[in-house]
Amino acid sequence: MTSDDLRRGIYRKPLAYAAAITEGLRRSADGDQGYSGLITKNPEHASWEAHWLTDRLYGLQELQEHLGHVFTVGGSATG
Numbered sequence: 455m456t457s458d459d460l461r462r463g464i465y466r467k468p469l470a471y472a473a474a475i476t477e478g479l480r481r482s483a484d485g486d487q488g489y490s491g492l493i494t495k496n497p498e499h500a501s502w503e504a505h506w507l508t509d510r511l512y513g514l515q516e517l518q519e520h521l522g523h524v525f526t527v528g529g530s531a532t533g
Contacts, residue, residue: 475517478517478521479521481521482521
């Protein structure tokens with residue numbers, strides 16, 4: 455990604471899509487609307503007892519499909 459790409463907005467749609475998935479996940483868990491997502495615990499740190507239930511990674515489209523009615527794009531609910 456170059457500064458020219460950013461100026462032209464090439465990555466705007468994919469970033470908006472990822473943000474909508476994140477918001478859908480927050481809504482599905484009835485998460486805090488004021489949470490900025492900037493502070494988190496590192497599950498790899500020795501101080502935390504993290505349990506990994508799967509090694510599987512999920513794609514954004516698959517997450518969107520499972521979010522159903524709480525998925526949003528541009529601030530409005532879809533589904």
